[in-house]
Amino acid sequence: MLRRILEQYFIFISLLLLVVFFSFTANNFFSFSTFSTLLNQLPALTVVTIGMTLVLISGGIDLSVGSVAALSGGVIGIASTLLDLPLPIAGLMGVAAGLLAGTLSGWLGGYCGLPVFIVTLGMLEAARGMAYLTTNSQTVYIGANIQKLALPLPYIGVSASFLFAIGLVLVAHLLLTRTVFGRYLVAIGTNAKAARISGIDIKPYMMSVLVISGGLAGVAGLMNTAYLGSADPNAGMGLELAAIAAAVIGGTSLMGGRGSIIGAFIGVLIISVLQNGLAQLGVTEPIKRLITGAVIILAVCIDRWRSGAAVE
Amino acid sequence: MTATRLEIRGLGKSFASSVLRDIDLQLGSGEIHGLVGENGAGKSTLINILSGLLPRDCGELYVDGKLYSPSNMQNAMQSGFSLAAQELSLIENLSIAENILIRALPKRTLLLDYPEIYRRSKELQALVGLDQLEPNTPLSELSLAQKQLVELAKALALPSRILILDEPTAALSNHQVGQVHALIRERALTGCLVLYVSHRLDDVLNLCDRVSILRDGVIVSTSESSALTTDTLISGMSGKALQSNGLTDKSETCSHERREFVERKPRLKVKNLTTADLPHPISFTCFEGEVLGIAGLAGAGRSELLAAVYGLSAKSSGGVTLIDGEEEIAINAPHQAVKHGIGFVAEDRKTQGIFTQQSLAMNGTITGLQKISNAWGWLLSDRERECTQSLIDRLLVKCDDVKQTIDRLSGGNQQKLLIGRWIHSEASVILLDEPTRGVDVGAKQNIYDQLLNLRDMGTSMMVVSSELDELMTLCDRILVLSDRKLVGVFDRDEWSQEALLAAAFSAHTSLS
Numbered sequence: 106m107l108r109r110i111l112e113q114y115f116i117f118i119s120l121l122l123l124v125v126f127f128s129f130t131a132n133n134f135f136s137f138s139t140f141s142t143l144l145n146q147l148p149a150l151t152v153v154t155i156g157m158t159l160v161l162i163s164g165g166i167d168l169s170v171g172s173v174a175a176l177s178g179g180v181i182g183i184a185s186t187l188l189d190l191p192l193p194i195a196g197l198m199g200v201a202a203g204l205l206a207g208t209l210s211g212w213l214g215g216y217c218g219l220p221v222f223i224v225t226l227g228m229l230e231a232a233r234g235m236a237y238l239t240t241n242s243q244t245v246y247i248g249a250n251i252q253k254l255a256l257p258l259p260y261i262g263v264s265a266s267f268l269f270a271i272g273l274v275l276v277a278h279l280l281l282t283r284t285v286f287g288r289y290l291v292a293i294g295t296n297a298k299a300a301r302i303s304g305i306d307i308k309p310y311m312m313s314v315l316v317i318s319g320g321l322a323g324v325a326g327l328m329n330t331a332y333l334g335s336a337d338p339n340a341g342m343g344l345e346l347a348a349i350a351a352a353v354i355g356g357t358s359l360m361g362g363r364g365s366i367i368g369a370f371i372g373v374l375i376i377s378v379l380q381n382g383l384a385q386l387g388v389t390e391p392i393k394r395l396i397t398g399a400v401i402i403l404a405v406c407i408d409r410w411r412s413g414a415a416v417e
Numbered sequence: 418m419t420a421t422r423l424e425i426r427g428l429g430k431s432f433a434s435s436v437l438r439d440i441d442l443q444l445g446s447g448e449i450h451g452l453v454g455e456n457g458a459g460k461s462t463l464i465n466i467l468s469g470l471l472p473r474d475c476g477e478l479y480v481d482g483k484l485y486s487p488s489n490m491q492n493a494m495q496s497g498f499s500l501a502a503q504e505l506s507l508i509e510n511l512s513i514a515e516n517i518l519i520r521a522l523p524k525r526t527l528l529l530d531y532p533e534i535y536r537r538s539k540e541l542q543a544l545v546g547l548d549q550l551e552p553n554t555p556l557s558e559l560s561l562a563q564k565q566l567v568e569l570a571k572a573l574a575l576p577s578r579i580l581i582l583d584e585p586t587a588a589l590s591n592h593q594v595g596q597v598h599a600l601i602r603e604r605a606l607t608g609c610l611v612l613y614v615s616h617r618l619d620d621v622l623n624l625c626d627r628v629s630i631l632r633d634g635v636i637v638s639t640s641e642s643s644a645l646t647t648d649t650l651i652s653g654m655s656g657k658a659l660q661s662n663g664l665t666d667k668s669e670t671c672s673h674e675r676r677e678f679v680e681r682k683p684r685l686k687v688k689n690l691t692t693a694d695l696p697h698p699i700s701f702t703c704f705e706g707e708v709l710g711i712a713g714l715a716g717a718g719r720s721e722l723l724a725a726v727y728g729l730s731a732k733s734s735g736g737v738t739l740i741d742g743e744e745e746i747a748i749n750a751p752h753q754a755v756k757h758g759i760g761f762v763a764e765d766r767k768t769q770g771i772f773t774q775q776s777l778a779m780n781g782t783i784t785g786l787q788k789i790s791n792a793w794g795w796l797l798s799d800r801e802r803e804c805t806q807s808l809i810d811r812l813l814v815k816c817d818d819v820k821q822t823i824d825r826l827s828g829g830n831q832q833k834l835l836i837g838r839w840i841h842s843e844a845s846v847i848l849l850d851e852p853t854r855g856v857d858v859g860a861k862q863n864i865y866d867q868l869l870n871l872r873d874m875g876t877s878m879m880v881v882s883s884e885l886d887e888l889m890t891l892c893d894r895i896l897v898l899s900d901r902k903l904v905g906v907f908d909r910d911e912w913s914q915e916a917l918l919a920a921a922f923s924a925h926t927s928l929s
Contacts (some may be wrong), residue, residue: 242456285786292783295772302729302763302770303783303838304755363774 111311127382148266156318164294164361171344177326182336200323207319214220260291294361394400422446428476451625456883469493497578514538514552689735710892718901760839764850785842829860900924
């Protein structure tokens with residue numbers, strides 16, 4: 106128990122150190138407007154990372170989330186402009202598109218037993234293609250209405266999107282740690298064979314976790330569209346890799362069985378604090394990426410070292 | 418006998434307990450020497466030490482009078498050893514030729530010389546009777562018997578002074594066995610020492626010049642095979658003369674009173690079950706509160722039977738029916754089995770049992786989460802802690818806290834918790850595959866007590882074990898499998914170690 110708490114805090118302390126570091130080195134980093142801007146960029150990555158973490162814990166991977174988010178955005182754009190549907194309906198259609206993509210991946214990867222890596226790699230391509238088809242390869246301008254979701258609310262400085270993402274983090278955290286469903290995901294990810302022998306029918310779980318990830322990618326599409334005010338079929342490129350990076354920094358194992366939603370969210374925060382902080386220091390894009398890459402690898406090294414120490 | 422080729426002096430080896438003690442053997446060049454013994458007698462350990470796969474604890478080895486102390490398989494090969502292993506050492510994705518010659522693939526400068534590889538492979542294939550197959554056939558297309566012959570050809574590929582064959586004929590037909598034996602004799606005539614390990618006692622007697630019997634890590638006798646019969650071999654292996662009444666004393670020292678079954682209620686029915694691994698239909702019934710043992714040699718299909726009953730492997734025909742009160746329920750998958758109160762403790766704790774890096778609570782309650790959750794699937798951590806604590810107390814699991822990870826428990830304590838899983842979920846039938854493998858003696862007795870307590874409360878069990886003592890301590894009846902056939906069912910009053918062994922060997926000793 107104590108170790109669990111320490112592990113959580115370890116990541117949290119790293120985040121705080123990073124914030125302190127940039128507060129002293131970069132002018133204006135420690136300010137309301139910086140944090141407001143920073144947090145309001147996060148919702149899409151946060152919800153995608155939630156899904157990714159659940160998939161990784163169950164021993165799978167979902168490479169398609171970035172494309173699926175773009176597809177969701179495209180559906181929302183077309184539904185709200187060409188079809189002239191009210192925004193809530195259009196938003197739901199976007200999420201539904203994500204759920205549909207997740208269901209297809211989940212069925213192929215979970216039920217039919219195809220390798221999840223390949224299935225979701227295929228979905229990464231296919232959903233991107235669908236996003237182009239839906240939007241006719243054009244960015245669809247939606248307007249100020251949808252942007253209300255992404256604008257900072259008065260007094261608190263964060264957007265409705267961000268609050269919703271935080272809500273999802275909490276729900277997913279409880280789902281993972283406090284429900285039978287979450288316990289089964291951990292069991293399957295730790296040792297699928299032992300899980301099967303323990304009487305867990307693993308296929309429906311392998312499938313549903315991909316459905317959840319697809320649905321969350323759909324939500325991320327909505328948040329991204331709201332942030333931009335338009336549906337860009339090129340949106341979400343590389344989002345899956347950012348999500349994996351955040352999950353890993355947050356202590357999730359790519360081998361399955363181990364990870365935490367809260368940790369992954371802190372991973373998201375670390376990545377964006379790092380990028381914003383470096384930008385404010387005037388570091389160029391190539392150097393930023395170099396440093397981000399090093400931090401990801403460093404996180405895994407520290408994690409390996411800590412779990413190695415735990416085993417001893 | 419000619420000059421001594423291999424001499425073993427005072428060889429000993431122990432893992433948790435002693436596995437080999439004071440092994441002394443002098444084997445001549447050109448000799449074919451048989452090695453027989455029950456499962457766990459130490460045959461594999463001896464072979465592994467000779468071929469450099471395991472270090473020895475004490476004793477010396479001499480090859481042609483020179484001290485021999487291998488630290489790996491390369492050393493052994495350089496000293497002229499060649500091994501055909503029982504667990505085939507072949508690579509499925511490579512061709513026959515590549516597998517046979519893998520220890521020294523012919524090369525032309527940097528590239529593999531395939532014409533030469535195929536030519537050499539053809540020669541060796543002809544030796545073992547595989548000449549009808551193309552050398553470039555992928556190994557994965559071969560039957561088990563053909564693979565076994567490839568393994569043999571691989572052992573023959575390099576010139577060797579000492580050839581060790583571990584169950585080289587287990588999957589072969591009689592005709593193929595004859596061919597392999599002729600080949601072995603030919604090799605021996607060239608002065609090669611052959612160490613021949615087999616469960617086929619007739620073959621051992623026919624082929625070998627002398628036979629050593631290994632029992633509990635000790636060589637109990639080495640005799641000319643002309644002076645032996647299969648009966649003397651079996652009594653030598655089990656340590657009891659055949660004419661004795663057979664009943665072991667162990668069963669009487671057991672503290673648990675055996676209940677007489679006045680009216681036996683069937684709990685689990687298996688009818689004409691066949692799978693890919695078990696081609697011959699198997700039928701039996703396990704009764705309420707009964708411990709049903711499954712005995713047999715390695716490879717007899719014991720674990721396969723247990724896996725098929727649990728729904729882990731696909732059944733080709735027949736099926737398993739659970740009798741739950743009046744209702745009969747067909748079992749086709751593990752989650753169905755578990756739902757209806759069947760549990761399974763797999764042989765390999767590490768890969769099929771425990772959830773590493775997870776807590777004792779997680780490991781102990783995973784099979785019965787409904788008991789620690791509410792109707793909404795919400796886990797109740799108090800209930801989880803209570804349930805796990807009660808398991809730990811009941812099974813005397815040595816640990817600090819229910820939240821500690823299972824990795825830090827000893828094998829015996831892990832095993833107790835794995836059995837505890839099914840106590841937690843209140844399984845009415847528990848299938849156990851080698852329940853005390855890798856468990857120290859103290860924990861072993863504790864596990865026996867727990868299992869017998871469960872039985873007394875009406876839980877039915879099926880136990881697979883390589884140790885006949887274990888089965889005779891635990892079981893009410895024992896099924897014996899031989900060569901994947903059910904060859905006998907023994908009640909307590911009709912079994913004896915040698916009767917069970919004789920049945921286990923029956924498919925291999927065609928004459929008796």
